[in-house]
Amino acid sequence: MTFPRTRLRRLRKNQAIRDMVEETILRPADLVMPLFACPGEGVKNPIKSMPGNYQLSVDMMVKTCEELYAKGVRSILLFGIPEKKDEHGLVATHDDAIVQRAIKAIKEKVPELYIIADVCNCEYTTHGHCGTIVDGDVHNDKTLETLSKQAISFARVGADMVAPSDMMDGRVGHMRDTLDEAGYYNMPIMSYSAKYASAFYGPFRDAAESAPQFGNRDTYQMNPPNSDEAMREIELDLQEGADIVMVKPALSYLDVIRRTKDTFNTPIAAYNVSGEFSMVKAAAEKGWIDEERIVKELLTSIKRAGADIILSYHTQEIVDKL
Ligand code: PBG
Secondary structure (H helix, E strand, C coil): CCCCCCHHHHHHHHHHHHHHHHCCCHHHEEEEEEEEEEECCCCECCCCCCCCCEEHHHHHHHHHHHHHHHHHHCCEEEEEECCCCECHHHHHHHCHHHHHHHCCCCCCCHHCCEEEEEECCCCCEEECCCCCCCCCEEEEHHHHHHHHHHHHHHHCCCCEEEEEEECCCHHHHHHHHHHHCCCCCCCCEEEEEECCCHHHHHHHHHHHHCCCCCCCCCCCCCCCCCCCHHHHHHHHHHHCCCCCEEEEHHHHHHHHHHHHHCCCCCCCCEEHHHHHHHHHHHCCCCCCCHHHHHHHHHHHHHHHHHCEEEEECCCCHHHHHC
């Protein structure tokens, strides 16, 4: 049937009918808030390039988590800034490392808050790369060892989920086996499966003090023009035992999210990364955009593309406005 019998405007007449036929509904439960743990006490150090975000000492992070939970945030993703860094990121593999201490403290005060621990070495190495350097490049198989050590420590101190973000080949399988052998067969793995070598991570690297000291991440993160390759990464991660696969960044890769949704019958996460966040904040500060409407539209577009879980720095400000 065509016009004049068909008129799509009939179902746009007022809010009630528009709501009834709404296809994509963003919920607080879809959102994950990333947080940065740092040493010290009473520290709430603003991250300049990410307004409203802070490096938080463990005590301040617990306070923040109580506030976030009261607002409706149900899940956080943790990163750490350590006291000291080393060649291999071994500082992050001990049960009293910065993120581990944060996990224990949060679980004591806000046990219901779901804690996802990001697993990577870049915040913990002196050179800022995601693994052990051999001959000027990150050595894949040596790095698997430190990553799995870090993951198992997170499991021991009570993380609810681990999320490897390093892009080494075979890390999901290695981590799955290591966790299973230690009895943590119920610990879910959310893999940053299709993680691109993106310019959108700039502000995060200020926040986490994790910028590479030489070169870039092009030998391990994916080349932005590739989408077939993303499907291969995701397929391998699922075969290796990933419970959730992630596409990152989100907004310039909505096509990859949709393709993942259409190809694999599996939960999908998407990371609305720091650069995407900061661009919105900068435009809002200038008064050029309506921030709340823009954020809702952006996050809804990520969900409409096929993501089930959205990791976003906007979470804390938008969760109680949905
Ligand atoms: C660590 C990691 C990064 C991000 C999440 N985990 C940075 C990177 O790969 O350099 C980026 C997150 C963001 O930009 O918000 N490997």
